[in-house]
Amino acid sequence: MNKPIDEKLLAIGEAEAQWRKEYAGQIGSDRQVTNRSGIDIAPLYTPRDWDAAQHEENLGYPGQPPYTRGIYATMHRGRTWTQRQLIGLGTPADYNARLLGILAQGATAVSLIPCNSVYRGIDMDESHFELLGTCGTVINTADHMDRALDGVDLARTSCAMNDPSPFTLLAFMLAVARRRGTPWTAITGTSNQSDYLSHYVANHMFFRIALPGARRILGDHIDFCNRLVPKWNPMSVVGQHTQQAGATPAESMAFTLSAAIQNAQDCMDRGMDPDAFLPRFTFFFDISISFFEEIAKFRAGRRIWARVTRERLGAKDPRSWRFKFHGQTSGVDLTRQQPLNNIARVAVQAMAGIFGGLQSLHTDAFDEALSTPTEFGARIAVNTQNILREEAHLTDVIDPLGGSFYVERLTDRMEAEILRVMQIVEDAGGMYKAVESGIVQKMIGESASRFQRKVESGEQTVVGVNAYRAAEDRTARQPLARPDPAAMRAHLESFRTFKAGRPAQAVNKALDELARAANDPKLNVFGKVVEAAEAGCTHGEICATLRRELGFGHVQALV
Amino acid sequence: MDIRPKVLITKIGFDGHDRGSRIVAAGLRDAGMEVIYTPPWQEIVTVVKLATEEDVDVIGISSLATDHLIVPKLMEALREGGLTDVAVVVGGIVPDEDEQMLLDAGVARVFHPGATIAEIAGYINDITPGIRARRLTA
Numbered sequence: 001m002n003k004p005i006d007e008k009l010l011a012i013g014e015a016e017a018q019w020r021k022e023y024a025g026q027i028g029s030d031r032q033v034t035n036r037s038g039i040d041i042a043p044l045y046t047p048r049d050w051d052a053a054q055h056e057e058n059l060g061y062p063g064q065p066p067y068t069r070g071i072y073a074t075m076h077r078g079r080t081w082t083q084r085q086l087i088g089l090g091t092p093a094d095y096n097a098r099l100l101g102i103l104a105q106g107a108t109a110v111s112l113i114p115c116n117s118v119y120r121g122i123d124m125d126e127s128h129f130e131l132l133g134t135c136g137t138v139i140n141t142a143d144h145m146d147r148a149l150d151g152v153d154l155a156r157t158s159c160a161m162n163d164p165s166p167f168t169l170l171a172f173m174l175a176v177a178r179r180r181g182t183p184w185t186a187i188t189g190t191s192n193q194s195d196y197l198s199h200y201v202a203n204h205m206f207f208r209i210a211l212p213g214a215r216r217i218l219g220d221h222i223d224f225c226n227r228l229v230p231k232w233n234p235m236s237v238v239g240q241h242t243q244q245a246g247a248t249p250a251e252s253m254a255f256t257l258s259a260a261i262q263n264a265q266d267c268m269d270r271g272m273d274p275d276a277f278l279p280r281f282t283f284f285f286d287i288s289i290s291f292f293e294e295i296a297k298f299r300a301g302r303r304i305w306a307r308v309t310r311e312r313l314g315a316k317d318p319r320s321w322r323f324k325f326h327g328q329t330s331g332v333d334l335t336r337q338q339p340l341n342n343i344a345r346v347a348v349q350a351m352a353g354i355f356g357g358l359q360s361l362h363t364d365a366f367d368e369a370l371s372t373p374t375e376f377g378a379r380i381a382v383n384t385q386n387i388l389r390e391e392a393h394l395t396d397v398i399d400p401l402g403g404s405f406y407v408e409r410l411t412d413r414m415e416a417e418i419l420r421v422m423q424i425v426e427d428a429g430g431m432y433k434a435v436e437s438g439i440v441q442k443m444i445g446e447s448a449s450r451f452q453r454k455v456e457s458g459e460q461t462v463v464g465v466n467a468y469r470a471a472e473d474r475t476a477r478q479p480l481a482r483p484d485p486a487a488m489r490a491h492l493e494s495f496r497t498f499k500a501g502r503p504a505q506a507v508n509k510a511l512d513e514l515a516r517a518a519n520d521p522k523l524n525v526f527g528k529v530v531e532a533a534e535a536g537c538t539h540g541e542i543c544a545t546l547r548r549e550l551g552f553g554h555v556q557a558l559v
Numbered sequence: 560m561d562i563r564p565k566v567l568i569t570k571i572g573f574d575g576h577d578r579g580s581r582i583v584a585a586g587l588r589d590a591g592m593e594v595i596y597t598p599p600w601q602e603i604v605t606v607v608k609l610a611t612e613e614d615v616d617v618i619g620i621s622s623l624a625t626d627h628l629i630v631p632k633l634m635e636a637l638r639e640g641g642l643t644d645v646a647v648v649v650g651g652i653v654p655d656e657d658e659q660m661l662l663d664a665g666v667a668r669v670f671h672p673g674a675t676i677a678e679i680a681g682y683i684n685d686i687t688p689g690i691r692a693r694r695l696t697a
Contacts, residue, residue, distance in 0.1 A: 115573075116572070116573035116574055116624055116625075117573050119573060119575070120573045120600065127573075128572065128573075128628075128629050128632070130628040130629050130632075131572055131573060131625055131626065131628055131629060134624075134625040134628065135574070135624045135625055199575075244576070244578065245576075245577075245578050246578055246582075332578075335672060335673060336652070336671050336672045336673060337672075337673055369652065369672060370652070370654055371652065371654040372624075372625065445581060445585070448578055448581070448582055449582060449585060449586075452582050452586070452676070456675050456676065456677070462673075464673075465672075465673040466673075474655060480654055480656055480657075
C-alpha cells in the first residue's frame with residue numbers, strides 16, 4: 001500500500017491553489033461524496049495523491065507481483081476474458097439443447113446451474129413439482145448428467161458447475177467421464193460455489209451440512225481433485241454472496257480473502273504444500289454499478305492476495321500468487337421498473353469488471369429483475385460483452401486506468417479498508433470462527449440496512465425507483481421462461497423407474513461406505529461420493545446420508 | 560388490547576436468498592410491529608403451525624426465485640387449518656403473469672422490488688384493525 005502522502009511535504013503549486021479557490025466558490029462545492037465502502041471521495045485527484053516513487057513496488061508490470069495491473073503479461077490484449085454465461089433450466093434434455101446451441105456458436109466454456117431442489121440437497125421426487133426446473137436444471141443422477149452433456153467432449157470443454165458441498169455434480173461428471181473413456185486428468189472446469197463459508201453467512205444456497213462437516217468435505221474435495229483431477233479448480237472462493245447480501249464492496253473483498261486464507265490454512269494443516277493447491281484456487285465476485293469503486297476493489301484484492309500467498313502462506317510458485325477471478329454483474333442493482341434500463345446498468349458493471357482485470361465474465365440479462373431470464377434477455381447480455389470487446393475496443397490496452405491519480409489513490413484507500421475488515425476477522429480467530437460467532441453476518445446485515453436507508457431517503461438514486469419514475473408499457477415484455485410441465489413429469493416418472501430398477505445392494509453398500517467415511521477422518525468423503533455416484537446413488541441419497549452423519553447446519557436468527 | 564400488528568416473515572420453497580426477508584423483518588420491527596422471523600426453506604405445515612401458535616395478523620412471504628409458485632398451496636393449507644382471517648402478503652421477484660394467479664389464490668397484496676419499508680408498514684397498519692375485527696366477530 002502507498003504510504004499516505006503528507007500534504008505539507010508537497011507544496012501546493014500556484015495552479016492548484018487557483019483551482020482550489022475557484023472550486024470553493026462554486027455552487028455544490030461543499031457536496032460530500034462517500035462510496036459504498038464508506039470512503040470519502042475528493043472532487044479532484046492530482047499527482048500529490050500518488051507516490052510515483054512506489055510505482056514499481058505497488059503496481060509493477062502486468063504478470064508481475066503484486067499484479068495490481070493484472071495477473072498475466074498480456075491480459076485482455078492477448079486473450080480476452082472468457083465469456084461464461086450461466087445457463088440451466090428444465091430437464092437435462094432442455095439443458096443439452098441450449099448447451100449445444102451455445103457451443104455451436106463458438107463457446108468453449110460452459111456452465112451448469114442446477115435446480116434449487118438440488119441446492120437443497122433433495123431429489124425431484126421429494127420436491128414441490130411446481131418448482132422443478134424453474135431456476136436450474138434438475139440433475140439427480142449420473143444418467144441425468146450424461147444426458148445433459150450428451151455430445152459434449154469433456155476433454156475439450158471447460159465446465160463450471162454450481163456444485164455446493166458435497167459436490168455431487170462433479171461426482172456425476174466423473175462417473176460419466178469414466179463411462180465414456182475420458183481420462184479424469186483431461187477434465188477442466190471449476191466447482192463454483194465450493195466456498196461453504198460464504199454460503200453459510202449469505203445466500204444459503206446449499207443444503208447446510210453443519211460447519212465442521214462442510215469444512216471437512218471441502219478439504220477432501222480439494223485433496224481428491226489435486227491428486228486425480230489435476231486440471232479441475234476445486235476451490236472457488238465466493239465474494240458474490242456476501243456483496244449481494246449487503247456487504248460493501250470492501251467488506252465483501254475482505255471476507256472473501258479471509259475465507260481463502262482460512263481454506264488455504266486448512267489445507268496446509270492437512271500437510272498439503274501451498275504450491276500444490278493454490279494455483280487451482282479461483283475467486284468469484286459480484287460487480288456492482290459503483291464503477292470506480294469496483295475497479296479499485298479488484299486491483300486492491302489482487303495486490304493483497306499476491307502478498308498474502310507469498311508472505312503469509314509461504315507459496316513460492318508465481319501461479320499460487322495470481323488472483324484469478326470470475327465476475328458477474330450484480331443483479332441487486334437491476335430494477336423491475338423500466339427494465340430496459342438494466343441493459344445500460346449491466347454494460348457499466350461489465351466495464352468495471354473488465355477494467356478491474358477479470359478472467360471470465362457473466363453479464364446478467366436485463367429481465368432478471370422480472371423473472372428467470374429469457375433467451376431474448378440472455379442474447380442481449382452476451383452481445384453486451386461482444387460490443388464492449390469488439391466495438392468499444394476495451395481490450396486494446398492493458399489496465400487502461402492504471403496511473404489515474406484517482407484510481408490509484410482509490411485502490412490504496414480500498415486496500416486499507418479491506419485490510420481493516422480482514423483484521424477484524426483475524427482478531428475473531430479467522431474466517432471460520434468469525435462466521436461461527438456471527439460477527440460477519442452482523443456486519444453484512446448492518447451494511448444492507450444502511451444501503452436500504454440511502455435508497456429510501458433518496459440519497460442514493462435508483463432510476464425508475466426513487467427518481468425519474470415513468471408509466472410503463474408492459475406489452476413489450478417477453479413471455480416467461482418456464483419448463484414444459486409434461487416434459488418435467490416424464491423426467492420425474494423416468495427417475496422413479498430408474499430408482500426402482502437399480503441393484504439395491506450396490507446402492508446400499510455405497511451409501512454405507514459413504515457413512516463410514518464421514519466418521520473416519522482417514523478416508524476421503526468426496527472419493528466415496530464419487531463411488532456412490534458410479535453405483536447409481538442419487539443426489540438426494542448422498543446428501544441425506546451426509547446430513548445424517550455430519551449434522552444439519554443451523555441457520556441464524558435475525559440480528 | 561395491543562394494537563401492534565403481529566407479522567410472520569418467512570420463506571417457503573428452496574431458495575435461500577434472504578436479504579429481502581431480513582431487511583423487511585428488521586424494518587417492520589423498527590416500525591414498531593411485533594415480528595416473527597424465520598430463516599428460509601420453511602415447510603408449508605410449519606408456517607401454518609407458527610401462524611396459528613403465534614396468532615399473527617399477517618404472513619409475509621419473500622420470494623426471489625419462483626418460490627411464490629407454491630404460495631397457492633400455502634393458501635390452501637391455511638384454509639384447511641382454519642386461518643381464514645390472516646392476510647398473506649408476498650414480496651420479491653413476482654412476474655406480472657404470476658401476480659394475478661396469487662391474487663386469485665387469495666393473497667392480499669404483492670410487493671415488488673422498489674417497495675419501501677414505509678409502504679409495506681403503512682399497508683399492514685391499515686389492514687390490521689379489519690383483521691382483528693373479523694377475528695373477534697368470527
